[in-house]
Amino acid sequence: MSLFVDSQRVRFHKAIWADIPAMQELDARLFPPHSSYDMETFRNLMLDATVTMIVAQAGREMAGFMILRLGPGREASALTIDVAPSFQGHGVGSRLMALAERMARYQEIAVMYLQVSTNNSGAIRFYERLGYCRIRFMKGYYGGEEDGWEMEKKLIGHSGATTAGKDQPSLAP
Numbered sequence: 001m002s003l004f005v006d007s008q009r010v011r012f013h014k015a016i017w018a019d020i021p022a023m024q025e026l027d028a029r030l031f032p033p034h035s036s037y038d039m040e041t042f043r044n045l046m047l048d049a050t051v052t053m054i055v056a057q058a059g060r061e062m063a064g065f066m067i068l069r070l071g072p073g074r075e076a077s078a079l080t081i082d083v084a085p086s087f088q089g090h091g092v093g094s095r096l097m098a099l100a101e102r103m104a105r106y107q108e109i110a111v112m113y114l115q116v117s118t119n120n121s122g123a124i125r126f127y128e129r130l131g132y133c134r135i136r137f138m139k140g141y142y143g144g145e146e147d148g149w150e151m152e153k154k155l156i157g158h159s160g161a162t163t164a165g166k167d168q169p170s171l172a173p
């Protein structure tokens with residue numbers, strides 16, 4: 001599974017321990033300290049059996065990643081999504097979200113939730129374009145310094161049928 005950005009091939013894989021320093025570095029570049037993850041948080045997420053991290057890799061460079069929690073029950077959460085500035089606007093983020101949604105559907109998860117800063121209009125537009133709706137305003141959600149929106153997308157229709165194919169996503173670690 002891959003994508004081309006300016007003739008560079010971007011490949012997608014499940015994160016391994018060696019990916020963590022580059023993930024943490026990218027997160028610290030994209031987010032202020034009150035909303036970025038430190039190394040310990042990344043290590044704990046890596047050890048959490050309910051969490052999957054998907055990396056988009058372009059040669060030696062990390063183009064982006066996303067962190068997904070499957071559960072509890074029939075709910076999933078997109079904990080974060082990061083695309084390196086030079087790769088933004090070329091479909092990497094959309095592909096990461098599509099992979100996450102496919103993994104969730106495969107486990108018969110009905111709804112995906114995520115949180116986004118109310119100041120992050122670019123990301124809100126990105127999520128709305130992918131079918132996410134704002135459902136809750138969260139005052140001071142980011143360390144008391146920024147407010148957030150909770151957003152959701154239904155992954156399974158009223159009939160219980162999935163809204164996309166149920167092929168098992170194959171992402172080599």
Ligand SMILES: CC(C)(COP(=O)(O)OP(=O)(O)OC[C@H]1O[C@@H](n2cnc3c(N)ncnc32)[C@H](O)[C@@H]1OP(=O)(O)O)[C@@H](O)C(=O)NCCC(=O)NCCS
Pocket residue numbers: 030080081082083084087088089090091092093094095115116117120122123125126129
């Ligand atoms: C928000 C974010 C994850 C989006 O990722 P991305 O890779 O830039 O997203 P995509 O390229 O898939 O889509 C973004 C835009 O590119 C356009 N696009 C999609 N595929 C494209 C392609 N192949 N070529 C050119 N443009 C494309 C889309 O139309 C979209 O435009 P729009 O949102 O203005 O309508 C990314 O910008 C990012 O990491 N931002 C900083 C961190 C952040 O805010 N994360 C969210 C935290 S909640």
